[in-house]
Amino acid sequence: METLLTRHLDATTPLNLAAYQAIGGYCSLSAAFDLKPEKIIETVEAADLRGRGGAGFSCGLKWRLRGADAPSPRYLICNLDESEPGTFKDRYLLYGGPHQIIEAVIVSAYALQAERAFIFVRGEYAKGGHSLNQAIQEAETAGLLGSSICGSGFNLQIEVHLSGGRYICGEETAQINAIEGKRPNPRPKIPRPSTHGLWGQPTTTNNVETLVNIPHILLNGADWFRSLGVNGGCGPKLFCVSGKVRHSGLFELPCGTPAGELIFEHAGGLDEGRTLLGFLPGGASTAFLLPEHLDLPMDFDPVAKAGSRLGTGSLIVLDNSTCPVEFTLNLMRFFARESCGFCTPCRDGLPYLAQILTAIASGEGHADDLALLDELCATVASQSFCAFAPGAVMPLISSIQCFHTHYEQHVTNGHCPFDTTTQGERQP
Amino acid sequence: MSTILIDGRTIAFKPGDNILRAALEADVEIPHFCYHAALDSLGACRLCAVEIKPKNSNEAPRLTMACLEPAKEGLEVSVSAAAAQQVRRHVIELLMINHPHDCPICDEGGECHLQEMTVTCGPPYRRYRGRKRTFTNQDLGPLIHHEMNRCITCYRCTRFYQDYALGNDLGAMRLRNEVYFGRFQDGPLESPFAGNLVEICPTGVFTDALFRQRFARAWDLNTAPSICPHCSVGCNTLPGARDGTLRRVRSRTHPELNRWFICDRGRYGHQYSEHCARLLSPRVSGENTSYHKALNAATTRIKATQNCIGGIGSAREDLEGNTMLQALLNEVGGVFTAFNDPALEAATIAAVSWLQNSAGAPSLIEMEQIDAALIIGDLTAHAPMIDLALRQAYRKGAELTLFHSSPTPLAQFTTSAITVPPREMYAKLSHLCTLINALLAGRDISDDPMAVIAKSLIKARQPLLIGTIETLTATDASVLAKLAITLGPNARLTYALSGPNAYGSALLAPEGNAMQILESVETGKIKTLIVAGNDPFSDPRFGLRWRAACRNLNTLIVLDCILTATAEAADILFPVAAWTERGGTFVNYEGRAQSFLPVFHRPEYLPSAADVIADLAKYLECSRQDVLSVLQDTFPDFQVPAPGTLGSPIPVSLPPISDSPSAGSPLLSSNNSTWQTALMSWYGDETLASFAPGLTSLAPATIAMIEQATATATGIVDGSKIRLRGSADSVVLPVQLNQNIAAGTVGIGRNVLVRLGLGHGDPIELEKVL
Ligand SMILES: Cc1cc2nc3c(=O)[nH]c(=O)nc-3n(C[C@H](O)[C@H](O)[C@H](O)COP(=O)(O)O)c2cc1C
Ligand code: SF4
Numbered sequence A: 001m002e003t004l005l006t007r008h009l010d011a012t013t014p015l016n017l018a019a020y021q022a023i024g025g026y027c028s029l030s031a032a033f034d035l036k037p038e039k040i041i042e043t044v045e046a047a048d049l050r051g052r053g054g055a056g057f058s059c060g061l062k063w064r065l066r067g068a069d070a071p072s073p074r075y076l077i078c079n080l081d082e083s084e085p086g087t088f089k090d091r092y093l094l095y096g097g098p099h100q101i102i103e104a105v106i107v108s109a110y111a112l113q114a115e116r117a118f119i120f121v122r123g124e125y126a127k128g129g130h131s132l133n134q135a136i137q138e139a140e141t142a143g144l145l146g147s148s149i150c151g152s153g154f155n156l157q158i159e160v161h162l163s164g165g166r167y168i169c170g171e172e173t174a175q176i177n178a179i180e181g182k183r184p185n186p187r188p189k190i191p192r193p194s195t196h197g198l199w200g201q202p203t204t205t206n207n208v209e210t211l212v213n214i215p216h217i218l219l220n221g222a223d224w225f226r227s228l229g230v231n232g233g234c235g236p237k238l239f240c241v242s243g244k245v246r247h248s249g250l251f252e253l254p255c256g257t258p259a260g261e262l263i264f265e266h267a268g269g270l271d272e273g274r275t276l277l278g279f280l281p282g283g284a285s286t287a288f289l290l291p292e293h294l295d296l297p298m299d300f301d302p303v304a305k306a307g308s309r310l311g312t313g314s315l316i317v318l319d320n321s322t323c324p325v326e327f328t329l330n331l332m333r334f335f336a337r338e339s340c341g342f343c344t345p346c347r348d349g350l351p352y353l354a355q356i357l358t359a360i361a362s363g364e365g366h367a368d369d370l371a372l373l374d375e376l377c378a379t380v381a382s383q384s385f386c387a388f389a390p391g392a393v394m395p396l397i398s399s400i401q402c403f404h405t406h407y408e409q410h411v412t413n414g415h416c417p418f419d420t421t422t423q424g425e426r427q428p
Numbered sequence B: 001m002s003t004i005l006i007d008g009r010t011i012a013f014k015p016g017d018n019i020l021r022a023a024l025e026a027d028v029e030i031p032h033f034c035y036h037a038a039l040d041s042l043g044a045c046r047l048c049a050v051e052i053k054p055k056n057s058n059e060a061p062r063l064t065m066a067c068l069e070p071a072k073e074g075l076e077v078s079v080s081a082a083a084a085q086q087v088r089r090h091v092i093e094l095l096m097i098n099h100p101h102d103c104p105i106c107d108e109g110g111e112c113h114l115q116e117m118t119v120t121c122g123p124p125y126r127r128y129r130g131r132k133r134t135f136t137n138q139d140l141g142p143l144i145h146h147e148m149n150r151c152i153t154c155y156r157c158t159r160f161y162q163d164y165a166l167g168n169d170l171g172a173m174r175l176r177n178e179v180y181f182g183r184f185q186d187g188p189l190e191s192p193f194a195g196n197l198v199e200i201c202p203t204g205v206f207t208d209a210l211f212r213q214r215f216a217r218a219w220d221l222n223t224a225p226s227i228c229p230h231c232s233v234g235c236n237t238l239p240g241a242r243d244g245t246l247r248r249v250r251s252r253t254h255p256e257l258n259r260w261f262i263c264d265r266g267r268y269g270h271q272y273s274e275h276c277a278r279l280l281s282p283r284v285s286g287e288n289t290s291y292h293k294a295l296n297a298a299t300t301r302i303k304a305t306q307n308c309i310g311g312i313g314s315a316r317e318d319l320e321g322n323t324m325l326q327a328l329l330n331e332v333g334g335v336f337t338a339f340n341d342p343a344l345e346a347a348t349i350a351a352v353s354w355l356q357n358s359a360g361a362p363s364l365i366e367m368e369q370i371d372a373a374l375i376i377g378d379l380t381a382h383a384p385m386i387d388l389a390l391r392q393a394y395r396k397g398a399e400l401t402l403f404h405s406s407p408t409p410l411a412q413f414t415t416s417a418i419t420v421p422p423r424e425m426y427a428k429l430s431h432l433c434t435l436i437n438a439l440l441a442g443r444d445i446s447d448d449p450m451a452v453i454a455k456s457l458i459k460a461r462q463p464l465l466i467g468t469i470e471t472l473t474a475t476d477a478s479v480l481a482k483l484a485i486t487l488g489p490n491a492r493l494t495y496a497l498s499g500p501n502a503y504g505s506a507l508l509a510p511e512g513n514a515m516q517i518l519e520s521v522e523t524g525k526i527k528t529l530i531v532a533g534n535d536p537f538s539d540p541r542f543g544l545r546w547r548a549a550c551r552n553l554n555t556l557i558v559l560d561c562i563l564t565a566t567a568e569a570a571d572i573l574f575p576v577a578a579w580t581e582r583g584g585t586f587v588n589y590e591g592r593a594q595s596f597l598p599v600f601h602r603p604e605y606l607p608s609a610a611d612v613i614a615d616l617a618k619y620l621e622c623s624r625q626d627v628l629s630v631l632q633d634t635f636p637d638f639q640v641p642a643p644g645t646l647g648s649p650i651p652v653s654l655p656p657i658s659d660s661p662s663a664g665s666p667l668l669s670s671n672n673s674t675w676q677t678a679l680m681s682w683y684g685d686e687t688l689a690s691f692a693p694g695l696t697s698l699a700p701a702t703i704a705m706i707e708q709a710t711a712t713a714t715g716i717v718d719g720s721k722i723r724l725r726g727s728a729d730s731v732v733l734p735v736q737l738n739q740n741i742a743a744g745t746v747g748i749g750r751n752v753l754v755r756l757g758l759g760h761g762d763p764i765e766l767e768k769v770l
């Protein structure tokens, strides 16, 4: 497949404004300004573009539900916080070509009639944020941003907000607090940010990868976009593959590409003599899938049906030399560390889970620890304030189910079955 | 009214209520931590889980947080459902992971919300086997002790401190299970309302540091409903005593006044009653004696000087004490006033008269609802809880305008703040009045710099006009009242008065008595002066005159609970009970009479001032000796309210102010001096509270504050020294330059004013010291 979103990316010398325009960049602006905003939203909805930030919610539907009559000022937030372990697609977009992002934000803001947009950039991507700012200035000078863009009467200001650097800042409402200069605790979901977001005004948040599809949908139509996917998926998808594969990296492929094709064709498969233990399909906060799922199309609904989530489309692959307990413990330590500290089940539950898991991983687990993990996970997942905690315990719950024997071996043997110092061979 | 069902009980709710609020208001307990009626729902602790019965029987019941779930007609809620209990058990278990479990040595023990919840709905045993997280505590000053390991991260403290009280030096820092509630660095908390952390924190993180020094378990404390004696707001309190000493003061809910909170003056000012200057034995001519002998001595002297007697009551003496003194003087041919400062007497009587002949002052919760206010003076220092009420109005978007002579914390929340020298306040207010009249008559005033203020007050749904009487003249008070009348029936008027019973005391004697008594003492016409709960010698403006005049007296009789300058000079001294050791009645700034009960008794016999005077009346064989009947005679339609109730209004008894109030205001006299004084006050500045060492240790430094431009014009630089000369003395003080003080004004503290013998707005001489 010819790539769409990544074809002009170049992290060493990203295209400047002139070069980007020479290959057709910013074309979608005039196409957009010729259309009524509602018409664009209709097309996006027909294209079945689903959010690439993790939840996979229909982008067009989200835009339509905000309402054309939402009171002004209206805001658009382009979410480039990307802190999900295993996910590095947005970084490619940022470092490879900032103008593509700006073009996408302009036409999306036009569709939403937002007069101010924020691009919320992960703190560690400071350099990328810097070139994004330079590109914004270029665009402003060229009249592509500011008041009455290209004589359309549409005004837009884009600001880059560099994150203070926490995973939770990627969550929509915590991000809103962060932009407002407050503690990045998530906010209650009612009233919704779509009506009461930034400074109490209508606010739409989309992942950057979601947005960069918009100019193409505008230029080529909904049907064309849908035809880019396979096995029922729509449009292109940026997949990150990491872990125990030979060629980890970013792959732009049709949405719906089977997992096996991704791991074994594009990412080069496993090392000699290794077998697949399992993989996380959508970043750290998704449930494990097993070798039996290799034919599964990597698209939102099929992965959800298999009990996991497509999430950010970031596969983390485990082969038979990886202890799944230790791997899961690593994730739990990450999540315990990244809890925003707002609600009890997550703030105090995750470190507790990590503590129990540490005991099990080091062979000091008790017989009833697995039941305790299950019991606590149920409350943490269902009673926490935001989607962080359910995501955080998802790999743990599924890890215990998928790799139950490994867990039991740790408890009954009193040590890790992969531990070479006690076992000689790093074999399960 | 709509209702919901909670475990079979029908509960009424108001529109907008969530399940938890509706339940708590109906006295149905749903376990909770982060919810607080003043702070609303947060949804963080997750303890308030309840189960909602589904509409269709084929659906599963739904678990939800009661504090986030809107109450809807007919909703069936279960607190006791097994699933809800399980969530609560887990939440407590998780909160207890890092908790030190130090209840036996924790100051909160016995009145700890966490302890209660753990016992009610927590698991009986600990399963966690890991290490506990520990924090380092901070030194938050002399009043509040910090013990972060006990924190359950309910965010109540920051929500109160930052969001509600608008303080900015306490916050939540860090994240995950290491969220830390404290200051950026060690140091005393700056908010005048910081002490409320002690009550708002559901565990023992913030505890009363003074109480800690003389600790007693909550269940061992004697308590009784009391009223704060430290200003005219009349907040309701619940003091606690043990073994004959007062240990602490907490807030007691009054739904129209202070609700859940009190200010730090009210919480920590009580140390006056344990001060070493506390009077415990009667004295005659400097010698300790018995109560009976002191009464005998007083009786002899009063009899000997029949018809040459004066009496000074007090704004901090209760209604009973003042009324008894007035009645006694009536019988022995004497004159009564409640004020030693004639200007304050005039201003207070004017203010109370305006209030009595208008719609009356708004309660604190009514003040929270106003949408515009004109504030005259430093409310934080004169009526701290009114400041807190106006902060609530500000949070809801009210436009606040401030006319002030010296810095005040409320300035930061105003739309416009104008510094006005004390002597120009009248002109400023009159001008505003003219502007408002012009606007109402349809004239264009837009080129006047105060036009925005006039417009803001006119367009307001309910504007409030409020002045601090201690820094206003009677004419200032009257022009403020006229402003209110001009603004129409929706405008509200009120004043922060000079003491807990200033309103009640002002009803007892006409304006002019204070000056008449002072002059009569000076001329020798008055031979015996009875002073109850007052300290004329320490009056900034008149102290010097009182001291000199009192040398002419035959006998100075003083009744007080603390050793003031006047008490020290007394020939006959009656120690009386402190406010927590006696019952009585205060009439607050609204004219609301509130009674209080004694919380405890000391081993020494300490009667109230009213009791002493009643005994004197007996010894003198007066016709009226009983407090209740004297009150009945003085206020015929008045019912003394029962302690612990909402109080009852004191009947209207003052005539309306004539249109031109007496112009005897000393502020209008002037000499050639270009400088005038302004009282620089702070929230701990009050007579009784000045005997509370914990609180006064936070008093601002003694300096002279001058406005920048005036200083530059006169060549005075920041940090240099100036000599200030008053009628009594001169002092040398370091200068602090500040934008928030009126031009041509020297801001100085009360103690310096007293030393100089000058009042607020008096001319002062100033010279640079090289
Ligand atoms: C804990 C948490 C972290 C998140 N982090 C990100 C993130 O880094 N980037 C992102 O685009 N979305 C993130 N999201 C999802 C956003 O809340 C939001 O749903 C998304 O940006 C919407 O964009 P989309 O509809 O285009 O996917 C996160 C969600 C949660 C609950
Ligand atoms: S679930 Fe975790 S991240 Fe979300 S609000 Fe609660 S503590 Fe914060």
Ligand code: SF4
Binding pocket: B150, B151, B152, B153, B154, B155, B156, B157, B158, B181, B200, B201, B202, B203, B205, B206
């Ligand atoms: S210090 Fe107290 S009030 Fe503040 S969060 Fe902790 S437990 Fe709650």
Ligand code: SF4
Binding pocket: B228, B229, B230, B231, B232, B233, B234, B235, B258, B262, B263, B264, B265, B266, B267, B383, B384, B385, B386
């Ligand atoms: S506002 Fe006044 S009455 Fe209320 S607590 Fe403070 S000092 Fe006492």
Ligand code: FES
Binding pocket: B031, B032, B033, B034, B035, B042, B043, B044, B045, B046, B047, B048, B065, B066, B067, B068
């Ligand atoms: S009281 Fe409802 S979550 Fe804390």
